[in-house]
Amino acid sequence: MLHVLLAKDLRRARRNPLPWLINLIVPLAMTALIGMVFGGHSDNGALGRIRFAVVDEDKSLLSDFLRGSANQNQGGKYLEPVFMEREDALREINANKISAVLIIPTNFMHNYLTAREPVSLELIKNPAESIHPAVLEELLGAVVTGMNAISRNFQSEFPDWQAGLEGKTDYHKVSQLIDRAGDKLKTAKKYIYPPLVSYEKEEPADESKSVESNSGTTNGISSTSGASKSASAKAGGSKSGSTDSVFAFLLVGLSAMFLLFIAGNAMSDLYRELRQRTFERYQTLRDSLVPFLASKAVFAVVMLLLCSGIMLGGGGLIFHIHWQQPLALMTLTAGYTCFAAALFALLVALMPDERRAAVLNNMAGMALGLVGGCAFPANQLPAFLRDHITPLMPSYWFVDTVRNLQFGGANVAWGLVALKLVLLSVVLLTLAAMLFRRKFKMGLRA
Amino acid sequence: MSHLKIEHLSKTFGAIRAVDAVSFEVRPGEIYGLLGPNGAGKTTTISMISGLLKPDAGEVFVGGKPFWSNPQQAKRIMGVVPQELAIYEELSGRENLEFWGRMAGLSSSEARSRAVELLESLTLTDRAKDAVKTYSGGMKRRINLGCALLHRPKLLLLDEPTVGIDPQARLNILEFIRNLRASGTAILYTTHYLEEAETLCQRIGIIDHGRLLAEGTLSELQERLGGDRVFVLEADFKDASPDNWNGFHQRFRIIQKSERQLVVAAVGTRDSSECLKDLLNLPVRVENVTLKRPSLNDVFLQLTGRELRE
Numbered sequence: 031m032l033h034v035l036l037a038k039d040l041r042r043a044r045r046n047p048l049p050w051l052i053n054l055i056v057p058l059a060m061t062a063l064i065g066m067v068f069g070g071h072s073d074n075g076a077l078g079r080i081r082f083a084v085v086d087e088d089k090s091l092l093s094d095f096l097r098g099s100a101n102q103n104q105g106g107k108y109l110e111p112v113f114m115e116r117e118d119a120l121r122e123i124n125a126n127k128i129s130a131v132l133i134i135p136t137n138f139m140h141n142y143l144t145a146r147e148p149v150s151l152e153l154i155k156n157p158a159e160s161i162h163p164a165v166l167e168e169l170l171g172a173v174v175t176g177m178n179a180i181s182r183n184f185q186s187e188f189p190d191w192q193a194g195l196e197g198k199t200d201y202h203k204v205s206q207l208i209d210r211a212g213d214k215l216k217t218a219k220k221y222i223y224p225p226l227v228s229y230e231k232e233e234p235a236d237e238s239k240s241v242e243s244n245s246g247t248t249n250g251i252s253s254t255s256g257a258s259k260s261a262s263a264k265a266g267g268s269k270s271g272s273t274d275s276v277f278a279f280l281l282v283g284l285s286a287m288f289l290l291f292i293a294g295n296a297m298s299d300l301y302r303e304l305r306q307r308t309f310e311r312y313q314t315l316r317d318s319l320v321p322f323l324a325s326k327a328v329f330a331v332v333m334l335l336l337c338s339g340i341m342l343g344g345g346g347l348i349f350h351i352h353w354q355q356p357l358a359l360m361t362l363t364a365g366y367t368c369f370a371a372a373l374f375a376l377l378v379a380l381m382p383d384e385r386r387a388a389v390l391n392n393m394a395g396m397a398l399g400l401v402g403g404c405a406f407p408a409n410q411l412p413a414f415l416r417d418h419i420t421p422l423m424p425s426y427w428f429v430d431t432v433r434n435l436q437f438g439g440a441n442v443a444w445g446l447v448a449l450k451l452v453l454l455s456v457v458l459l460t461l462a463a464m465l466f467r468r469k470f471k472m473g474l475r476a
Numbered sequence: 477m478s479h480l481k482i483e484h485l486s487k488t489f490g491a492i493r494a495v496d497a498v499s500f501e502v503r504p505g506e507i508y509g510l511l512g513p514n515g516a517g518k519t520t521t522i523s524m525i526s527g528l529l530k531p532d533a534g535e536v537f538v539g540g541k542p543f544w545s546n547p548q549q550a551k552r553i554m555g556v557v558p559q560e561l562a563i564y565e566e567l568s569g570r571e572n573l574e575f576w577g578r579m580a581g582l583s584s585s586e587a588r589s590r591a592v593e594l595l596e597s598l599t600l601t602d603r604a605k606d607a608v609k610t611y612s613g614g615m616k617r618r619i620n621l622g623c624a625l626l627h628r629p630k631l632l633l634l635d636e637p638t639v640g641i642d643p644q645a646r647l648n649i650l651e652f653i654r655n656l657r658a659s660g661t662a663i664l665y666t667t668h669y670l671e672e673a674e675t676l677c678q679r680i681g682i683i684d685h686g687r688l689l690a691e692g693t694l695s696e697l698q699e700r701l702g703g704d705r706v707f708v709l710e711a712d713f714k715d716a717s718p719d720n721w722n723g724f725h726q727r728f729r730i731i732q733k734s735e736r737q738l739v740v741a742a743v744g745t746r747d748s749s750e751c752l753k754d755l756l757n758l759p760v761r762v763e764n765v766t767l768k769r770p771s772l773n774d775v776f777l778q779l780t781g782r783e784l785r786e
Contacts, residue, residue, distance in 0.1 A: 034578045045566035045607060307562035314526045314556035315579045317548040471530040
């Protein structure tokens with residue numbers, strides 16, 4: 031029975047493939063869009079080096095210092111400044127070859143040291159990119175904050191510094207200036223070191239060993255020791271840098287959310303069956319509605335699995351995400367797609383009016399996605415939602431388990447979660463069948 | 477034994493009593509016509525018989541057994557042709573037939589061979605592989621009918637199967653239904669076309685506002701109007717009052733009266749010429765008198781006070 035119903039739907043899909051193609055194209059487009067927005071050209075799944083132009087119109091000692099600091103140490107690892115004239119830089123940004131242009135204007139050093147008028151650095155961002163220019167903007171903000179701090183603390187000595195930098199003073203005075211600056215920094219040391227908040231990355235034991243043996247360092251990125259008052263954020267359990275990527279986190283949530291929308295779309299075939307009276311005709315021949323609904327759900331699940339393959343598999347390829355436990359991910363995804371299909375079968379049964387349901391189904395998908403922590407991390411949701419509602423959401427079961435698998439480690443009860451999702455879908459589908467039966471008996475007409 | 481028997485079937489939707497204590501039966505090899513205007517309760521009655529709707533009261537017996545005691549068994553001997561086309565437009569005619577055959581419980585090979593037979597009977601063999609959406613209205617109706625026949629049902633419920641198709645296609649379908657009846661199938665046929673009920677059905681039930689007003693063969697229904705004669709008088713009846721005409725109600729039964737027309741049937745077995753003479757002597761200036769055999773419309777007119785075509 032089930033295979034006859036499935037074969038019928040397959041034939042229908044083959045003859046009228048547009049709705050199903052849209053179902054497949056939507057996740058493909060979404061993945062491509064996310065890839066484009068977040069810059070899918072990185073080498074290791076992280077942000078990659080940010081290429082930007084520096085236009086030095088000041089040509090002073092200070093601008094030389096700013097130019098030089100851009101690619102020093104850690105900066106050199108993530109930043110790739112190229113130095114050119116304004117016209118060339120604008121040409122490059124228009125050709126989408128650089129992420130931004132930093133312009134150090136004429137008289138920058140002079141105005142900064144004399145404090146006669148406000149100084150500014152100009153940053154032109156590439157509108158075709160979002161993350162890289164934003165990172166540069168934040169970095170520049172940090173530089174400006176630092177320069178403001180220096181300005182406030184050393185304002186009284188700026189005229190002497192300016193004279194020194196312009197070669198209008200003797201070396202004796204310069205050495206006194208350096209000496210005083212050293213004293214001031216020594217006083218400030220206890221306020222700025224150690225920092226109150228630090229970031230510490232933990233490496234797995236075996237991983238640390240391999241790093242030690244290969245590079246001779248004890249901890250690749252660690253910058254602080256654990257001070258008594260410090261709070262540390264930890265990220266661990268991953269094999270490679272790529273899995274730490276924010277994209278793996280985002281992709282799971284967005285995929286879970288879009289799978290809900292696609293499930294709604296796939297199950298809307300039930301509306302067509304109602305409209306065409308074929309569902310009604312089926313009832314004149316068979317007493318049980320379960321096979322009919324189950325065939326729709328199975329068909330939708332196949333479609334959803336294809337879509338999730340595109341989103342998670344394709345997205346993984348684009349962002350170089352190494353899925354930690356592919357089998358668990360696939361099992362969970364299968365369970366989640368079953369749940370999504372059954373949920374929308376129930377929603378069709380609850381709301382057989384196609385026009386009204388179109389809006390409500392989308393809202394239901396959106397609510398389930400948002401409250402389930404698909405779009406935002408669940409711990410950032412309002413307390414009531416986070417503590418009482420979110421844990422009840424099957425979308426949360428799915429995304430939370432997958433994220434834990436990806437970022438948390440091996441001891442995640444994913445099998446239990448997958449089983450819960452499948453059992454829930456059986457309950458939802460049975461409810462849908464009962465509701466349809468009841469509504470038909472009361473005279474349901476599309 | 478009748479294949480279908482319904483007793484005091486009733487259904488209410490809110491304040492509307494869609495079907496009110498309807499009872500009738502359909503025997504093997506019989507076409508029972510349920511005649512009534514749109515909204516009379518025909519489709520609701522068929523929906524209750526086929527199990528799509530649960531009756532509020534009354535009982536449906538299919539093959540002598542109560543429908544709700546074993547719905548699946550009842551559905552096995554029943555074929556339902558809904559008023560709207562209930563077929564997959566993307567599939568071909570043959571695929572539709574085969575699919576509904578499988579749903580009716582046939583094996584794959586049975587469904588295939590039966591589909592071939594039906595396509596031939598419905599004269600659709602040459603279009604069998606084409607998608608139904610490319611068919612004409614009449615062809616779609618034929619496929620819609622064929623989809624209910626794969627499992628050779630003993631009882632066929634046809635809900636206005638000729639609505640919206642051209643006269644030639646209608647004739648084809650009616651001929652096909654006559655052949656089904658000849659093979660012993662019991663057929664319940666709902667329609668609001670008088671001619672179809674008159675020419676196709678062995679027995680007719682007249683339904684209006686959910687109530688079965690009368691039933692019987694065409695001649696039995698005509699007999700209700702006083703045999704085979706109805707007189708149609710044309711005159712100015714605006715101020716006329718038949719109650720004041722001496723002995724008129726003892727000799728004639730009024731079927732319909734309007735400002736310009738009076739339709740009457742003679743009471744008893746008096747000669748037609750004598751009746752005509754009586755009518756011409758009425759205290760109104762009669763412009764025209766027509767003598768005709770009573771139609772189902774006249775029966776409906778007498779039962780409801782309005783024409784079926786209204």
